[in-house]
Amino acid sequence: MSSTFDYIVVGAGSGGCAVAARLCEDRSARVLLIEAGGTNRKLEVKAPVAFAKQFHSKLDWDYWTEPEPHLNGRRIFSPRAKMLGGCSSMNAMIYIRGNRLDYDDWAAAGADGWSYTDVLPFFKRAENNDHLHDEFHGSAGPLNVTRITADPVSLALVDAAAQAWKVPHNPDFNGAEQDGVGQFDVTQRNGMRFSTAEAYLRSGRKPNLTIRTRLQVTRVLIRKGAAVGVEVTDSRGRLETITATSEVVLAAGSFNTPALLQHSGIGPAGHLRAMGVEPIVDNPAVGEHLMEHPLVYLTYELAGNHTGLFDAEDTRHLKNWLLHRRGKLASNVAECGAHLRTDPVMAAPNIQALLAPAFFYNHGAMSWDRPAATVGLSYIAPRSRGTVRIRSNDPTRKPAVTYNMLSTQSEMDEMIDAIELARTITTAAPAQGLLGAEITPGAEVRSRDELAAWIRTTAQHTYHPSCSARIGAPGDGVLDTRLRVHGVEGLRVADASAMPTITRGNTNAAAIMIGERCAEFIRADHSYEQISPTTSEATA
Known part of the structure; x- marks a missing residue:
């Protein structure tokens, strides 16, 4: 099996499946998609009503927060999917993009190119809506949306x-x-859940895409200021190094993405040193600004x-x-x-x-x-912000998460x-x-x-953690407006952690849109044929 690829995508969830599949549209690109979990072909995944039966199972990272200071010190259970499709294989399938104002506020706060007018074409590009056909919806995308x-x-x-x-x-x-x-519109087809694994990975032939499951990325390898690959461990604890000749994309979710950045030496330097990790890029925003509903x-x-x-x-x-x-x-x-x-x-x-x-x-x-x-x-x-912080230099240990809600x-x-x-x-x-x-x-x-x-x-939460590796200026944010990690070349993020602020509604659709945009940015930066929506779509 090859240990060198052009692109490595970490996490086969909502954003990761989208970016990996879109990068494969250039047939010369060798793409590796790494997922810590396994298949999503389970009855409790496919039968929509059964989604809560996945909680506390092998399909779940099974997170618990630190004692929440404004919720009587309770630790809050926080399921995160560990399988192909990520949380699009575990959620309640509600398809909500958020409010127009959310994206316009992003742009007004400095996220150039992320206004509602900018993002709408990418929502449409991802969507195959089987009952709504107007200027707000797509009918030829990979993601089936129905009622x-x-x-x-x-x-x-x-x-x-x-x-x-x-x-x-x-x-x-x-x-x-x-x-x-x-x-609500939902991401289903023929009475079954339709996750991003079905939408992006199992549709069409992709000979240049390699998918490896049950493999946990422990850190991004950085040399001379650039991401050059990842270190992974399998279920038996065996380490392996995989090289990326172009870029590494993190799509591991709003808990695991900032934790992986920190284990790779990107984060608040004082905390990293205290945990036994040598800082490479001192950025106090990594793991900050966590938001939830x-x-x-x-x-x-x-x-x-x-x-x-x-x-x-x-x-x-x-x-x-x-x-x-x-x-x-x-x-x-x-x-x-x-x-x-x-x-x-x-x-x-x-x-x-x-x-x-x-x-x-x-x-x-x-x-x-x-x-x-x-x-x-x-x-x-919401306006409250929480944190994601690694607990030690052991990358297989879950980070400490505090929502700080209300x-x-x-x-x-x-x-x-x-x-x-x-x-x-x-x-x-x-x-x-x-x-x-x-x-x-x-x-x-x-x-x-x-x-x-x-x-x-x-009080609980609505399963929408976001913003923990957000777009923003260095020190206040982790990413530039093209989803590139500040201070490291060849490293991007394509999941809900990239949101500058949380959207008004369910976050799965927005995470998919972010994956679509990430692929577009990469292709443009590497001079591949761009996959932008048509002019007529972009002006809808």
Whole structure:
């Protein structure tokens, strides 16, 4: 097996699959894609409703944070996928790009070339939307985007939310406006999850792409200021060196990418020395600025004969899915949702409501003994920042992660406002005869002080860690606007850690877009034929 390639891509997740496949479009380029996990061809991956069954399994890095200072010192479970497709093989498959304002703010803050107008063509280039065909969507990309047959409970919740929250029905959260309530688009095909492994790696012949799984990269090799390869270890602990003649791209995720940079000598020099790592590039921003969306769950018993997904594990539903790829196992659980502003003067939504016809609480680890529904409230405009720091010079040890969520009173106030608004859903006519007793937080939790205490005791996150190796000026950021690591030639990042600030919504679509853009930058810098979207697409 060759030990020399033109490009080495570390991490076969949302961004990594995209950049590796696009680089292979130049048939003379030898591309190696390295993944620490193995295959994603598992029932709990393919059956959409089963995504939470991957948690704490061999498919999961199984992260836990340090004690969170603003969440009563709790350690927060943080699943990160360890398999082909990365978190696109583990997530709830919701396809949300974020808000136009997110990208325009990036550009205004110095990320030239990352405005909404700049990034839209790359979202479209990645997308094959099977039901939306307009200036906001692509129909020829590798990533299948569709809409499932939603459960009647979900559709009733949409109508109830529209009435109670006084928001319009929105047929496309990725279109002209993000505000409103409606059904989510999802990354599925024929009732099955459609991850970036299916989209980019298993579509078309790629003789110049080598994929190696169950191989963990322990550091990037840097000589004379340039990345020249990687050091890896296999499941038996055997070390190997692999050379890159052009570039190394890190797409290992918002925890593992900054940790790998630090183990390679790129990061805050004082911390690296304290951990026994010799600094090569002193950049205090590596592992800083970590952002995440806090999440709380309002849950209700279903009234009458409504069942939702309560009986989804019944063998008849499994048989229906196995034979026809439809039914309850094709549900992504959070089938519908809304984007809301708790204060109408806000420039964009600050809350994403997740409407699910099932009891989902504490990452799906808890159950309820009768049918229920969930209104998840994800705070999509956070300001708190956390950190990712290596614990020692052992690159196989997980880094220390602290989200530092809800560190400001204003964030807490907005979360409480969201709960008070969300609770009004029970007053709308479509909710009558649908929603019964409130399970969580429960009728006894009413005052703002009581809600604040409940939030600090129960809040989780929305599985969207970002910004820990962000675009920004040296010292304040890790990357330039072409995703190149400051101070090291031939080294880039192509995952959600590159975001200057977190987007308003689920981050998978944005990570794929970043992978698409990274490949474009590399091809342009190395004088390959560029793969930019057409002029007509770019001006849409």
